[in-house]
Amino acid sequence: MPALAHSPAIDAARREFAGGRDYLAACTVGLPPRATREAVLADLDASASGRPDLAAYGAAVERSRGLFGSLVGIGAERVAIGSQTSVAAATVASALPDGADVLVPEGEFSSVVLPFVHAGRGIRVRTAPLRDLAESVRPGTALVAFSLVQSATGEVADAAAVVAAAAACDALTLCDATQAVGWLPVEASVFDAVVCHAYKWLCAPRGVSFLTVSERLAAQMPPIHAGWYAGDDPWTSCYGGEVRLAPDARRFDVSPAWQAFVGAAPALELFAGLEPSELHAHATGLASAFRRGLGLAEPERASAIVTWDDPEGCELARLTAAGITASGRSGRARVAFHIFNDEDDVDLALAALGH
Structure with a gap:
């Protein structure tokens, strides 16, 4: 898909995540930014050394x-x-x-x-x-x-x-x-x-x-x-x-x-530290591109989460087989697009589903 316009702040924030490629499951659990990982590890090290603060x-x-x-x-x-x-x-x-x-x-x-x-x-x-x-x-x-x-x-x-x-x-x-x-x-x-x-x-x-x-x-x-x-x-x-x-x-x-x-x-x-409207535009822009690739109608109110009928779990299995982390709920396949995702994630997911 063509590259979407990203603000410098969004691009900088995306670099705070070590992972994210092929991860379309923020609606299940988010990924920790680097500063979170460093803070937790530092606290564990301090506690293990007998210095909990x-x-x-x-x-x-x-x-x-x-x-x-x-x-x-x-x-x-x-x-x-x-x-x-x-x-x-x-x-x-x-x-x-x-x-x-x-x-x-x-x-x-x-x-x-x-x-x-x-x-x-x-x-x-x-x-x-x-x-x-x-x-x-x-x-x-x-x-x-x-x-x-x-x-x-x-x-x-x-x-x-x-x-x-x-x-x-x-x-x-x-x-x-x-x-x-x-x-x-x-x-x-x-x-x-x-x-x-x-x-x-x-x-x-x-x-x-x-x-x-x-x-x-x-x-x-x-x-x-x-x-x-x-x-x-x-x-x-x-x-x-x-x-x-x-x-x-x-x-x-x-x-x-x-x-x-x-x-x-x-x-x-x-x-x-981010502008909410920029976060919204980034996440929903990727989700909208994915919907268009699947031929799904746009929802009444834009969402970063995309779901579609998958009663047997076949679509979810195809995503999983391609190394993409997604989820399934209530007979539907479910993907989510967040700050650590980009246009490549959309293309990879669509390819895994044969689109």
Whole structure:
């Protein structure tokens, strides 16, 4: 395919990755940039030598918190840290009244659904096709929970329509941005909660997730997972029940996986230093070229993830046989194009599929 125009910043960022050729699976797990690898190895070496640096761990957590906030357009005081999106979703579920009506898309990722299905207290979960989600919000709906980008299909939700429909019915909104932040611009302030795990498109080690909360939600959500790290000063909050919790979103923190945050901070810094619109153009430009090569229609909203019917897994097997790392979900083959990919990856994948 003809070369796409890349900005100097994107080209420089691409050089921060040692791998990426033939890797079309950022939607499954991202690749660590060089600085992440170096930070994790340095920490392991220091720890193995008997010199773990607890102050540096705390600094990496706070640096990561602030960087994620900058990526989604809010202050660090609105960002809680954790390790799993399902834990964050369960915290949001605790804020709902008994018998609450929760709306989710059909085929939504389980970590967004199960915390509400199993919340008890008469909470009811109903589903609607993603394209009909906004129209399915009704008076009495307490929460709309959805992924901004669907994991199984790559479809991008009409977030503006969902938010408007929810506001008209005084419903809360929970957006899972795990498959979005890192290539799709996200404004967390338009949602009551955003959950995001950083090990996919943000290329951080697994074990780093974030939860952003609106003032409205924070006022009614109990810190059900509070531990020592939810204290206003974690190091004086290690014992007993008379702990002063943090006054901001840190009260919803879950004790961090230290080494994971050591690696996350440089990865988040890399993405925070890039223009979101340039990341979006790079990823979706490659995905669009791949769709054209396969003869697939363009989606209503551009996506970096391309999926197509593959019920027997034959297409995925052809990609794998050609040395290309891809994935399959719900009877569909799935590829993703990220910052470390280029036009050669498109051509190689198309050739593997006979196009």
